[in-house]
Amino acid sequence: xxxxxxxxxxxxxxxxxxxxxxxxxxxxxxxxxxxxxxxxxxxxxxxxxxxxxxxxxxxxxxxxxxxxxxxxxxxxxxxxxxxxxxxxxxxxxxxxxxxxxxxxxxxxxxxxxxxxxxxxxxxxxxxxxxxxxxxxxxxxxxxxxxxxxxxxxxxxxxxxxxxxxxxxxxxxxxxxxxxxxxxxxxxxxxxxxxxxxxxxxxxxxxxxxxxxxxxxxxxxxxxxxxxxxxxxxxxxxxxxxxxxxxxxxxxxxxxxxxxxxxxxxxx
Ligand code: C5P
Numbered sequence: 168x169x170x171x172x173x174x175x176x177x178x179x180x181x182x183x184x185x186x187x188x189x190x191x192x193x194x195x196x197x198x199x200x201x202x203x204x205x206x207x208x209x210x211x212x213x214x215x216x217x218x219x220x221x222x223x224x225x226x227x228x229x230x231x232x233x234x235x236x237x238x239x240x241x242x243x244x245x246x247x248x249x250x251x252x253x254x255x256x257x258x259x260x261x262x263x264x265x266x267x268x269x270x271x272x273x274x275x276x277x278x279x280x281x282x283x284x285x286x287x288x289x290x291x292x293x294x295x296x297x298x299x300x301x302x303x304x305x306x307x308x309x310x311x312x313x314x315x316x317x318x319x320x321x322x323x324x325x326x327x328x329x330x331x332x333x334x335x336x337x338x339x340x341x342x343x344x345x346x347x348x349x350x351x352x353x354x355x356x357x358x359x360x361x362x363x364x365x366x367x368x369x370x371x372x373x374x375x376x377x378x379x380x381x382x383x384x385x386x387x388x389x390x391x392x393x394x395x396x397x398x399x400x401x402x403x404x405x406x407x408x409x410x411x412x413x414x415x416x417x418x419x420x421x422x423x424x425x426x427x428x429x430x431x432x433x434x
Contacts, residue, residue, distance in 0.1 A: 188330040191373060194297030195240035196318050197287050198233045198367070202226050202254065202304035203247045203272025203279040208416050214250055215415065216304040217257075220424055225415060227257050228307035234263040236314035239300070241265055243287055245272035245279040276303075277388045281379045288376045298322065299375050301392050302367040308427050309367065309412040316406045317369035324402060330371035331402030334393045335412060336362035362405060365412040368393050374401065 206215025216226040223231065226244070233242055242263075246254040248271040258267040270286050272279030280301055287296055298321050300314060313335055320333040339361045345354040368391060378395045382388075389395055393403045411427050413420070 188325045188328050188371060191295070191297050191330070191371065192322055192325045194291075194295030194372065196238055196298040196300065196369075197296055197372070198239045198242045198314070199280065199283040199287065199299050199301045200226075200229060200233070200242060200244045200304050201272065201276055201279050201283070201301065202229070203245045203250075204276065204305070205247070206305070206416075209421075210418055214247060216246065217250060217253060218421070220307070220421065221428055224257055225307045226254060226304050227261060229302070229304045229309075230258055230261055230263060230267060232307070232309055232311050233302070233314055234261075234265055236311035236318075238315045238318040239265060241287075242267045243283050244269045244304075245283045246270075247272060275388055276390075277382070277392075280392060281383055284372075284376050284379050288372065291372075296372040297325070298369055299372045300367040300369040301375075303414055305414045305416065306366055306412045307415065308424055309365070310409055313365075313406075313409050313412055314367050317367050320404060320406055321369040321371065324404065325371060329402055330374050331404060332368060332370045332375075332393045332396045333404045333406060334368040334391075335365040335408030336405035337365065337408040337410070339363050363408070364391060364393070364405075365408045365414075366391070370396070 202216035204215055209215050209218065211218045217224050220228060230242060233239060242265060244254050244267060246269055251269050251271055254269045270283065273282050284299060287299060298318055300318055317333045324331050339358060342358055343356060343361055344352045347353050378399065382395050396403050415421060415424055
């Protein structure tokens with residue numbers, strides 16, 4: 168992809184985007200949950216999203232927190248093909264007050280997200296979508312407020328005709344170094360300017376859809392979706408992240424998740 172061939176202006180006012188960003192403000196907000204990973208590093212006997220954490224599975228915690236934020240009209244879950252029916256059962260059991268749709272994801276996280284975006288935008292003409300917030304199921308203890316923060320700030324960007332992305336960020340405590348391919352240090356970025364990035368990441372939906380289409384066409388794979396916006400020089404704003412939005416990856420992360428859950432119960 169050649170970022171020089173596309174400008175923020177082209178993205179927001181091109182002929183294939185009939186509405187100005189500020190009017191797109193009125194469409195619905197959809198949470199897109201990436202839950203199709205195998206989670207091998209967790210060492211469980213099932214895909215990570217279906218591992219139990221207290222009374223619920225990781226996927227169910229995630230859905231409960233998203234619904235509790237009160238900012239979404241719909242949740243779309245991407246699960247691996249063989250787990251789709253269990254994902255439907257587990258979401259139905261929660262009796263949430265917003266619809267949850269489940270679709271099969273892809274080989275990479277970026278494939279799952281792109282597939283989800285296509286599903287969400289399929290009926291955009293009749294039922295406009297304004298914002299898509301992409302979230303890792305593995306960050307299942309993300310507090311509802313963080314979802315509300317990123318969605319509200321994304322709408323705010325739209326009202327000033329500056330559509331973009333809003334992502335949670337936390338300062339890093341370690342010194343981070345850049346190394347070459349054999350592990351020799353080649354630089355030490357100023358720590359005060361470094362941030363650890365989490366999800367949910369909220370986006371202007373039409374812009375996200377267009378950018379993912381281009382990335383797929385050019386076989387570009389990034390570890391988060393905001394990186395695609397950055398390539399095009401489109402606004403990516405940060406809000407303060409939350410330690411509870413950490414990603415469950417290794418077995419010891421389950422112990423940390425239990426500590427956070429107990430803390431919340433005692434608050
Ligand atoms: O592997 P990692 O933990 O970085 O994955 C982040 C999130 O992306 C997880 O919630 C995982 O379920 C999801 N994922 C996905 N489709 C894949 C791979 C990962 O939805 N093919």
